[in-house]
Amino acid sequence: MIEVRKLVKRFGLKTVLRGLDFKVEAGEFVAILGPNGAGKTTFLRILATLSRPALGDVRIGGYRLPQHAAAVRRRLGVVSHLPLLYGDLTAEENLRFYGRMYAVPHLDRRIAEVLEMVGLATRRRDLVRTFSRGMQQRLAIGRAVLHDPEVMLFDEPHTGLDQDACAMLDNVLREVAVRGRTVVMTSHDLARVGDLASRFDVLSRGVIAASVPRSEMEPNNLLAFYKQALQEV
Amino acid sequence: MNPLMEPPTLNPPASTLDMPRSSIGGFLRALSAVVWKDLAAELRSRELLSAMLVFALLVILIFNFALDLEPGTRATVTSGVLWVTFAFAGTLGLNRSMAMEKDRGCLDGLLLAPVDRSAIYFGKVLGNLVFMLIVEAIVLPVYSILYNVNLFNPGLILVILLGSIGYVTVGTLLASMAVQTRTRDVLLPILLFPVVIPVLIASVKGSSAFLQGLEMADIWPWLNLLIVYDVIFTAVAFMVFDYVVEE
Numbered sequence: 094m095i096e097v098r099k100l101v102k103r104f105g106l107k108t109v110l111r112g113l114d115f116k117v118e119a120g121e122f123v124a125i126l127g128p129n130g131a132g133k134t135t136f137l138r139i140l141a142t143l144s145r146p147a148l149g150d151v152r153i154g155g156y157r158l159p160q161h162a163a164a165v166r167r168r169l170g171v172v173s174h175l176p177l178l179y180g181d182l183t184a185e186e187n188l189r190f191y192g193r194m195y196a197v198p199h200l201d202r203r204i205a206e207v208l209e210m211v212g213l214a215t216r217r218r219d220l221v222r223t224f225s226r227g228m229q230q231r232l233a234i235g236r237a238v239l240h241d242p243e244v245m246l247f248d249e250p251h252t253g254l255d256q257d258a259c260a261m262l263d264n265v266l267r268e269v270a271v272r273g274r275t276v277v278m279t280s281h282d283l284a285r286v287g288d289l290a291s292r293f294d295v296l297s298r299g300v301i302a303a304s305v306p307r308s309e310m311e312p313n314n315l316l317a318f319y320k321q322a323l324q325e326v
Numbered sequence: 327m328n329p330l331m332e333p334p335t336l337n338p339p340a341s342t343l344d345m346p347r348s349s350i351g352g353f354l355r356a357l358s359a360v361v362w363k364d365l366a367a368e369l370r371s372r373e374l375l376s377a378m379l380v381f382a383l384l385v386i387l388i389f390n391f392a393l394d395l396e397p398g399t400r401a402t403v404t405s406g407v408l409w410v411t412f413a414f415a416g417t418l419g420l421n422r423s424m425a426m427e428k429d430r431g432c433l434d435g436l437l438l439a440p441v442d443r444s445a446i447y448f449g450k451v452l453g454n455l456v457f458m459l460i461v462e463a464i465v466l467p468v469y470s471i472l473y474n475v476n477l478f479n480p481g482l483i484l485v486i487l488l489g490s491i492g493y494v495t496v497g498t499l500l501a502s503m504a505v506q507t508r509t510r511d512v513l514l515p516i517l518l519f520p521v522v523i524p525v526l527i528a529s530v531k532g533s534s535a536f537l538q539g540l541e542m543a544d545i546w547p548w549l550n551l552l553i554v555y556d557v558i559f560t561a562v563a564f565m566v567f568d569y570v571v572e573e
Contacts, residue, residue, distance in 0.1 A: 163442075175430055
């Protein structure tokens with residue numbers, strides 16, 4: 094579903110991604126772990142078509158980026174640590190706006206389904222600026238799945254959430270994953286992603302330093318795997 | 327052959343996701359969605375309009391006390407006052423309009439949508455134009471009373487419309503560029519005013535000519551300049567917006 098080969102990204106003289114290789118099969122849930130400044134957000138922004146690679150080959154669903162960015166965007170749902178929602182619109186109005194941008198068919202019904210899924214059906218007519226951070230993040234996931242994308246990209250979705258909000262967000266993430274979507278999530282919180290992802294990749298100094306499927310990893314060994322991967326780069 | 331080096335898929339898998347979205351219908355749908363969103367959000371907050379309006383009325387009022395005008399010189403001077411007011415109030419509105427998109431990452435949300443990005447640009451232009459015209463519609467009667475100017479002049483309204491289109495067209499493009507920087511509030515006027523000098527000069531001269539009741543032969547050059555400027559910068563913005571908003 095996602096194939097990345099020899100990806101390089103530079104900002105001025107600084108090289109952030111240094112020939113990164115990455116592959117995700119359809120239906121996989123991959124967590125990309127790494128310290129701050131490792132290039133996780135930059136990598137996800139390239140996959141999300143928000144940034145152009147300097148060198149290398151990026152394909153999603155068979156479409157090459159950035160040449161076929163519009164076709165890829167139809168297949169993507171993106172959640173970042175910012176909600177990408179308008180505070181002066183209600184939850185329902187935000188979803189209606191994005192639904193029109195994505196030409197979602199049967200929009201009223203779909204909005205009701207999504208609000209139910211993220212547990213905000215009773216707050217549909219409330220302004221988003223009155224929502225807590227956790228509620229905004231759940232609505233952000235609703236926005237991202239509104240057009241039923243094949244690939245979901247999550248960039249540190251737990252940032253700024255308290256424990257209860259994180260747990261609630263995890264439930265929504267599991268629901269997104271069990272529907273067979275391909276999920277790529279970046280995080281530096283190992284405890285949070287440990288029981289969500291089916292594969293763990295460590296991104297350090299602009300390359301994928303190590304990769305392991307959850308099935309091949311011993312229980313509670315994620316921290317040791319992560320530290321070892323960082324030392325090997 | 328390396329599969330990653332193959333040419334782009336010519337016949338991508340058929341699904342509802344592959345339906346053509348770059349049609350005129352899709353363009354208009356996205357454009358109207360952006361306009362609706364801007365108007366609905368402003369109707370709730372009234373942040374942008376109230377700031378523009380208060381600022382514009384204060385400028386008009388201050389100039390009224392500062393300038394003690396003879397009836398003969400009034401028409402030539404006050405059109406400048408009018409356009410200084412519109413330009414400064416317009417800059418406030420353009421800054422706020424794009425800041426709203428940037429603050430919660432909404433600009434990324436817009437850019438992630440599978441629509442022609444020029445639809446996003448023209449949606450923002452239309453929204454900003456509506457706000458500017460609303461402010462002008464409120465300011466003009468006040469201007470008429472304070473400066474004793476007859477507003478029932480279709481030519482003056484035409485100049486204001488053409489000038490506002492040119493100002494907002496360029497302003498929206500440059501605001502989307504400035505909003506990516508930390509100094510966006512300062513940067514926008516610095517970028518914008520040198521580029522809109524032709525619009526401001528033509529608008530001031532055109533307005534003044536209509537208020538003085540000059541012959542159309544004297545006015546046409548200014549109207550032509552406004553029309554040409556509007557067409558050229560609409561085309562330029564259409565071509566470069568995609569590059570301006572992308573990293």
